[in-house]
Amino acid sequence: MDYENQYLNSQTSKYDCLLFDLDDTLYPLSSGIAAECRKNIEDFMIQKLGIEENKISEICILLYKAYGTTMAGLRAIGYEFDYDEYHSFVHGRLPYENLKSDHVLRGLLLNLPYRKVLFTNGDRIHAAKVLSRLGLEDCFEIICFETLNPMKDNVSDKRVNIASTKPCDIIKHFSQANDASELPESPIICKPSEAAFEEAFKIANINPKRTMFFDDSVRNIQSGKRVGLHTVLVGTSQRVQGADFALESIHNIREALPELWEAGEKSEKVTYSGKLAIETSVEA
Numbered sequence: 001m002d003y004e005n006q007y008l009n010s011q012t013s014k015y016d017c018l019l020f021d022l023d024d025t026l027y028p029l030s031s032g033i034a035a036e037c038r039k040n041i042e043d044f045m046i047q048k049l050g051i052e053e054n055k056i057s058e059i060c061i062l063l064y065k066a067y068g069t070t071m072a073g074l075r076a077i078g079y080e081f082d083y084d085e086y087h088s089f090v091h092g093r094l095p096y097e098n099l100k101s102d103h104v105l106r107g108l109l110l111n112l113p114y115r116k117v118l119f120t121n122g123d124r125i126h127a128a129k130v131l132s133r134l135g136l137e138d139c140f141e142i143i144c145f146e147t148l149n150p151m152k153d154n155v156s157d158k159r160v161n162i163a164s165t166k167p168c169d170i171i172k173h174f175s176q177a178n179d180a181s182e183l184p185e186s187p188i189i190c191k192p193s194e195a196a197f198e199e200a201f202k203i204a205n206i207n208p209k210r211t212m213f214f215d216d217s218v219r220n221i222q223s224g225k226r227v228g229l230h231t232v233l234v235g236t237s238q239r240v241q242g243a244d245f246a247l248e249s250i251h252n253i254r255e256a257l258p259e260l261w262e263a264g265e266k267s268e269k270v271t272y273s274g275k276l277a278i279e280t281s282v283e284a
Contacts, residue, residue: 015114015230015260017206020140021191021215022120022127025234026105026250027134029216031098040090041070048089049079055171062170066183068192068219069121076186078167087123087145094126101135104251109139112260117141119200119213121190143200148189191215192223201227212260214250218242232257 020026024034042060045051051059063073071086109116118140120127127144131137168184189196201208208228215221216235222242225231233243234250247256254261 013114013260015210015212017115017117017211018112018260019117019119019200019206019211019213019224019229021217021220021234022118022122022130024216025214026136027099027102027130028249029235033094033096033098033130036094037090040093044086044089045070045074048081048085049074059170062174066170067186067188067190069188069190072186072188072190073170075188076168076184077170078184083123083145083149083151087126091123091126091129096129096133099130099133101133103135106135106139108251108253109136114260115141117143117204117206119143119191121145141204143204145190147203148196148199192217192219194223194227197223197227197229212257214247214253 023037027033038060042056045056045059046053060070063070063077067073067076071083071090074081116139118127118131120143122130123145124142127142128137131140170183173183189199191197197208200206208224211229212232213221213224213229214232214234215224216233218233218240221231221233221240225242225244231243232245232247233240234247237246237248239246245256247253
């Protein structure tokens with residue numbers, strides 16, 4: 001969209017940016033990507049970190065609840081590993097072939113007269129592969145893992161001291177405590193942390209009050225709402241607390257949110273009227 005249309009649209013709509021999650025939002029959960037990703041994470045924990053297989057499932061659940069992602073949780077409780085190696089192992093074996101070009105979604109996105117930003121916990125390579133398979137590689141600006149965690153040494157991080165040689169026993173911790181208040185902080189910034197949203201806003205110069213956020217995670221949606229975003233839960237038609245709207249599929253965006261297109265149509269009319277006035281005055 002050119003500068004003139006951006007300016008005109010800002011005068012007719014309460015939004016100027018659309019913020020999208022990637023996985024299970026721009027494509028359906030039925031693709032099987034999420035299930036394979038979980039399996040690869042578990043394999044990494046067994047093969048690379050030496051965690052007992054019979055504890056994997058419980059640890060993953062606890063870390064996800066406490067930190068938002070298993071990766072962030074593993075680093076928080078004391079496991080050290082190379083982030084690139086982790087992403088290569090977890091995402092490198094995903095069945096990307098299950099994803100097909102989505103011409104319908106591409107058309108919808110290109111016709112939305114707003115800035116569009118992708119906000120994912122995934123790494124840059126994963127995001128690029130998914131967008132390429134979907135045929136959406138030129139539709140977004142991208143905020144990803146590396147954007148929020150720009151470290152030269154991707155294991156050591158001065159923000160958190162993880163000097164312990166023995167990782168925290170997360171299962172024991174939760175069996176003795178009522179909450180996660182005493183758990184160590186993670187050096188990884190990611191959704192659903194409000195700090196991750198705030199950092200993304202700063203990096204991409206996003207005004208949350210003028211931004212609509214699409215995500216399949218209830219936790220991410222609720223965090224987004226707390227930091228001022230207009231929120232759309234994707235993957236269900238049932239609204240939950242924190243969600244302004246709910247979409248069964250991202251393909252339902254036009255039917256469920258006609259205001260996005262109405263604002264664009266008003267902008268086009270204003271643009272046309274303005275040009276007509278200029279041409280008339282020239283002719284005169």
